Amino acid sequence: MTGIEPPLALLAELTHRCPLRCPYCSNPLELSRASDELDTAIWKRVLGEAAGLGVLQVHFSGGEPLARRDLVELVRHAAELGLYGNLITSGIGLDGDRLAKLVEAGLEHVQLSIQDTDAVSGDRVAGLAGAQQAKRRTARVVREAGLPLTVNAVVHRENLERLGEIIDLALGLGADRLEVAHAQYYGWALRNRAALLPSGDQLDLATATVEAARTRLAGVMIIDYVLPDYYAHRPKACMGGWGRRFLNITPAGKVLPCHAAETLPGLYFPSVAEADLEEIWYRSLAFERFRGTDWMPEPCRSCDRREVDWGGCRCQAFALTGDAARTDPACALSPDHALLTAARDDAARAAPGFVYRQHSAAPRRSRELVSS
Amino acid sequence: MTEQSRLLVEGPTVLRFASHVRFRFDEVRQAWVVLAPERLLLPDEQAVEILRLIDGERDVDIVIDELVSRYEAPRKVIATDVVAMLQDLVDKKVLRG
Numbered sequence A: 001m002t003g004i005e006p007p008l009a010l011l012a013e014l015t016h017r018c019p020l021r022c023p024y025c026s027n028p029l030e031l032s033r034a035s036d037e038l039d040t041a042i043w044k045r046v047l048g049e050a051a052g053l054g055v056l057q058v059h060f061s062g063g064e065p066l067a068r069r070d071l072v073e074l075v076r077h078a079a080e081l082g083l084y085g086n087l088i089t090s091g092i093g094l095d096g097d098r099l100a101k102l103v104e105a106g107l108e109h110v111q112l113s114i115q116d117t118d119a120v121s122g123d124r125v126a127g128l129a130g131a132q133q134a135k136r137r138t139a140r141v142v143r144e145a146g147l148p149l150t151v152n153a154v155v156h157r158e159n160l161e162r163l164g165e166i167i168d169l170a171l172g173l174g175a176d177r178l179e180v181a182h183a184q185y186y187g188w189a190l191r192n193r194a195a196l197l198p199s200g201d202q203l204d205l206a207t208a209t210v211e212a213a214r215t216r217l218a219g220v221m222i223i224d225y226v227l228p229d230y231y232a233h234r235p236k237a238c239m240g241g242w243g244r245r246f247l248n249i250t251p252a253g254k255v256l257p258c259h260a261a262e263t264l265p266g267l268y269f270p271s272v273a274e275a276d277l278e279e280i281w282y283r284s285l286a287f288e289r290f291r292g293t294d295w296m297p298e299p300c301r302s303c304d305r306r307e308v309d310w311g312g313c314r315c316q317a318f319a320l321t322g323d324a325a326r327t328d329p330a331c332a333l334s335p336d337h338a339l340l341t342a343a344r345d346d347a348a349r350a351a352p353g354f355v356y357r358q359h360s361a362a363p364r365r366s367r368e369l370v371s372s
Numbered sequence B: 001m002t003e004q005s006r007l008l009v010e011g012p013t014v015l016r017f018a019s020h021v022r023f024r025f026d027e028v029r030q031a032w033v034v035l036a037p038e039r040l041l042l043p044d045e046q047a048v049e050i051l052r053l054i055d056g057e058r059d060v061d062i063v064i065d066e067l068v069s070r071y072e073a074p075r076k077v078i079a080t081d082v083v084a085m086l087q088d089l090v091d092k093k094v095l096r097g
Helices: A042-051 A070-081 A096-105 A118-124 A129-142 A160-170 A198-218 A277-283 A284-287 A316-322 A338-349 B045-051 B060-070 B076-093
Strands: A009-013 A057-059 A082-090 A109-114 A150-156 A178-181 A221-226 A246-249 B023-028 B031-038 B039-041
Touching: A009 A042, A009 A277, A042 A070, A042 A277, A042 A316, A057 A070, A070 A082, A070 A096, A096 A129, A109 A129, A109 A160, A118 B060, A129 A150, A150 A160, A160 A178, A160 A198, A277 A284, A316 A338, B031 B045, B045 B076, B060 B076
Parallel strands: A009 A057, A009 A246, A057 A082, A082 A109, A109 A150, A150 A178, A178 A221
Antiparallel strands: B023 B031, B031 B039
């Protein structure tokens, strides 16, 4: 294909270490160990390559990026390269001193996750006592430091009915923007799908709540909200299209078109140790594999939306059908769309508890993911 | 709950880029870009011309006058487009009063 554009943004997953254990965690089942993480010098080189390639924004993420002792140094390096630095954090462990150092280093923005509106359910979902209170403190220090704040709330069956309160909480925390993100069902979240997927009625109410709040809060707080795939008729343009806008680098240095791409079999993702980012972006087989429209099967290939949604999400197609090259089942035109309908019915019946990650033990259920 | 309220863009409104919004030229793309929290805008040529006039000193009327002097279009047409674009950027928190 012709005309590959340079990437816009880099998701830099500095570590998989995290104080939280959210049941919808989107990180892979097999987490990288601290000893496998890229060191400071390699990250600095990679940030330089990213800026040279045309990346404009870098999202420092994880796991919890605050777990990296060199975070300030990496933020400073990114800022010196002209990259716009964003910290995506649980907020656990971000005190005023550390934030002041990050701001001085050139950090531009903080995205803070919240799990729910009150301490009991928030801490339960986070799997950490005291999490909710720590997050409130973090929001305050971010505002005091004069940084813009985005609150990210993952919503699911257990908290969706409190969306109005979530909106009020974000407003009270001083957020400029609220991202209402429906849990996405790959990684750990697929294991908990039946416990997390909301009902159709819940969803209709939530959508109406968002629409009313957007009108009420125009110009005060931005609310980003996307309908969840399981109730959509057309798939989302995952990552704006494979290999079109985003690069993701894992803690161990693998370069991916999206952060869940390692779940896909048969694709070799090069590491930053093997090639520079330009080589990987423009010439690696993995980035070529689902780029553009040539790879598409029907009904995508002849669809007039093929360059709107780019066939949807490859990881979801694989997780649900076992074939990454099929149309995303989120699309009502997909021959596999019934899989989503079945999952909705399944969720309507079941109300199981959460299955939590155990960071101390090796993940045990890794293969269940692909067959469910 | 909040002390903020929506800023409505009008002729006398003086706008500036919000803090932590960067409007800069990107050498790789040879194009102007706007970098903002969770947002990345690649403004077209006309939008760039407008944004380059946003400096925290000129009010919107002066920005419009400046554009009227550059283009053939009637002031009313330009004013409508400019105010709509600036209001959108204010709502997106890219610009502020």
